[in-house]
Amino acid sequence: MKKSLIALAVLSATSAAAFAQSNVTIYGIVDAGLVSERGGVANTTKVSSGVGAxxxxxxxxxxxxxxxxxxxxxxxxxIKADTGESDVAGSIANRQSYVGLKSTTAGTLTLGRQYTPYYESVRDVADPFAMGYAGTAKNLFGVAGNNTRNSNAIVYQTPVVEGFVGEVSYSVGEQAGDASAQRQIGGYVGYANGPLNVRVAYNARNNDLPASKLSTDVGHNTLIAANYDFAVVKAYAAFSKDKGTNSSALGNTSNPFGYTVAPVASKDSTVALIGLTAPVGPAGTVMASYTRKNDKEVANHDADQWAVGYSYALSKRTSTYVSYAKIHNKNGASYTVGNNAEAGTGDKAFNVGVRHSF
Structure with missing residues (x-):
């Protein structure tokens, strides 16, 4: 009898341990490249971290x-692979930091610092460069600052049903005395089936600063994007309408071209993109895109970007890459060619590098 009770206790403990089994994974990317930027106040050649990703x-x-x-x-x-420093001084988990619950039938609810649905849609559906390299869509799309990711976010993502999926994000502003100040709301609806991937995304941020009594308008971003895989080539197209304060913040705000009057970000613009990726042999991929920024304000700060790149997979985890992009700024516009981690300093850039994932 005593042996039976001991065996039952051991079985019960083992079952409980299996029921509450957890799995923790350490992962990362180490990406470094040689970057050459031209056309700004000063030409720059440097080793940079995070060029492709x-x-x-x-x-x-x-x-x-x-x-x-x-x-x-x-x-x-x-992290900065070129120096070993954190990319934001004093931070511990500045890129993402969240916890939540995931149900196979009800979807996923997470709380913390997370990507906005708008940024995810540009990265995952619209951009052939997936927000990396010299050709990144970041150069002209309104994804800078809080449009990339925000803190204090509550995000719900539906399960995938017949190819359809949706996501809603609400970021609490946490401004004393004004519940709407700094609040951010976003979401997307997507459909993916076989070679087709389509997504519509929206982002809205209240820019009020109650502490300084400064009242500004709400920045709105609306995106429709799609890609289609024809096997020999994958085609991309996207269109975004950006209106309001910080709807399309400049990546480089230091007047990189040395204008007498420093340009300011447009509060009313559209961005259109067409692009492609194509496999070359068993391990190579060509990337290309054309992006047009149409500023609808009086300044008419329009810009066009042409970009091309090539990535070669040395293994499942390691790849090399080369890319080039050129922006044609019009009427005193000051858009710069950056990469995944940097805003850039000139109107053209070339980079070559290596990326390893683990």
Whole structure:
């Protein structure tokens, strides 16, 4: 009888441990490249981190709670591969930091610092360069600052149903005395089936600063994007309408071309993109895009970007790349050619580098 009770206790403990089994993964990217920027006040040649994809170190995990429900978390910090420093001084998990619950039938709810649905849609559906290299869509699309990711966010993503998926994000402003100040709301609806991927995304940020009694308008971004894989080539197209304060913030705000009057960001513009990727042999990929920024304000700060790149996979985890992009600024516009981690200093840039994922 005593032996039976001991065996039952051991079985019960083992079952409980299996039920609450958790899985933690350490992951990251180390990306470094040689960057040459021309056309600004001063030409620059340097070694940069995160040219193709931002260098990072992260921890992510899941715990099976039973019944199709899991706990999930991510802690992700940006690093500078060229110097070994954090990309934001004093930060621990500045890129992503969230915890939540994931259900196989009800979707996923997470809380913390996270990407905006608008940024995810440009990166995952619209941009052949996936926000990296000299050709990144960041150069002309309104994804700078809080439009990339925001803190204090509550995000819900639906499960995929017949190819359809949706996401809603609400970022609490946390401004004393004004619940709407600095608040950010966004979402997307997407459909992916076989070679077709389509997404419509929206972002709105209240720019009020109650502490300084400064009242500004709300910045709005509306995007429609699609790509279609023809096997021999994958075609991309996107259109974004950006209106209001900080709807299309300049990546480089230091007057990089030395104008007598420093340009300011447009509060009313559209961006259109067409592009492609194409496999070359078993391990190579060509990337190309044309992007046009149409400023609808009186200054008419329009810009066109042409970009081309090539990535070669040395293995499943390691690749080399080369890319070039040129922006034609009009009427005193000051858009710069950057990469995934930098805003750039000139109207053209060339980069070559190596990326390793683990």
């Amino acid at each position: 931002a260098s990072r170190l992260g921890f992510k995990g899941t715990e099976d709670l039973g019944g199709g429900l899991s706990a999930v978390f991510v802690l992700e910090s940006g």
